[in-house]
Amino acid sequence: MLLHFLGATRTVTGSMYLLEPPQGPKLLLEAGLFQGRRAETYARNRQVGFDPAQIPYVILSHAHIDHCGNLPTLYRLGFRGHVFCTPATRDLASILLRDSAHLQEKDVEFVNRRRARRGEPPVEPLYRLEDAEAVLEHFVAVPYNRPFSPDPAFTFTFRDAGHILGSAHVVLEVRRRGGPVRIGFSGDLGRYGMPILRDPQPMPEVDYLLLESTYGGQSHEPIEGARARLAEAIMRTAARGGKVLIPAFSVGRTQEILYDLNQLFREGALPEIPVFLDSPLAIDATAIYKAHPDCFDRETRQLLHRDPDPFGFANLQYVVDAEASKRLNDLRLPAIIIAASGMMEGGRILHHLRQHIGDHRTTILIVGFCAEHTLCRRLVEGQKEVNIFGEPFRVRAEVVTIPAYSAHADHEELLRWSAPLITGRLKTIFLVHGEYSRQQALAEALRTRGARRVEIPEWRQTYTI
Ligand SMILES: [Zn+2]
Incomplete structure (x- = not known):
């Protein structure tokens, strides 16, 4: 099975990972908006690196725009599948995606005024409000801790990540010849002991783990x-x-x-x-x-x-x-x-x-x-x-x-959450969603604690798992 890293690699925006089993449907984890300089941003968000019309399922960890903000682009490019997320994530995404579409339209108005002065033709926004509203109709809410199997090829479970309302980490079990393989995705992890939300739930044992690394090597005050x-x-x-x-x-x-x-x-x-x-x-x-x-x-x-x-x-x-x-x-x-x-x-x-x-x-x-x-x-x-x-x-x-x-776990909290997994059946940890220096610091600490293999994927790198 192939795992493609299409965003939030050695950086913190544009989360997107594509899982391609030899048989069965392709699965996209996240469809985040890449946020950077205007020209680069547009190209990168538009050229997603796969055909969205061929994706039947998207699994979404939470509603932050760097995790779900490119879904309307996928819709524009032909995506008509299901987007699974928790009920609160669906509600938050419905306001955040509309707001994002509004910002995209506003931004293009500004660019087009400048282009008109130079006699250049107008450009289209990345997506419009109608794309955001259309893709929202494809959302399917799945509660925490209820294994869900929309296809015989896989089952997934959302567990509380304690990051923002509705945020989840995901355990995905893909059935294949030779036995199922379990892939864990941390999403964004919250802090322990914060008001309002629950602490991050532990993750059961997995074979592969995609772990966020925003604050690798850094600690927050209590x-x-x-x-x-x-x-x-x-x-x-x-x-x-x-x-x-x-x-x-x-x-x-x-x-x-x-x-x-x-x-x-x-x-x-x-x-x-x-x-x-x-x-x-x-x-x-x-x-x-x-x-x-x-x-x-x-x-x-x-x-x-x-x-x-x-x-x-x-x-x-x-x-x-x-x-x-x-x-x-x-x-x-x-x-x-x-x-x-x-x-x-x-x-x-x-x-x-x-x-x-x-x-x-x-x-x-x-x-x-x-x-x-x-x-x-x-x-x-x-x-x-x-x-x-x-x-x-x-x-x-x-x-x-x-x-x-902070809404993010710090270095010690990332280690506290991932420590029970390291000693089990875990083969590889892939660090995502962090600047490279932060990822190196976290990788070092994970290796010291006995992690067998820690990878820091580059943009569009593909692994066979
Ligand atoms: Zn987040």
């Missing part, structure tokens, strides 16, 4: 201190009459922050200052979190008996339309504003930053991953002057980072 640090930063800012700006990823991080703020307000640990959730996508994602208490951990489910809305509180306001968002600029009171995007590369957060970054009373609270060459990374590195919408601004605001709010 989650226990995160809520207290959040409270301290807010108290300090409120005391000097400033605003706390929280750039946050719409799915996952936003709900964790709302959950912790709710707890802090309930405990009376914070003054009742207004909190604005200024992101239509994050508002929709929060509604989907509320609709899936079945995905919560025991602590959060118990909390629901005392507080039916763990993501809401009296002083929280949703800001849907753009005009209302602009009006927040005139607000003189201390306030907390949560807005996308997490890495500050776009979205409403930029308008708030432009208004407040030069004010020493402001706090910019960074709770997510910052890729290189993003405004987020420049602020974390302590740059004193940054560009926003092409204009230079002095940074007088306080910049606070709380990396414990």
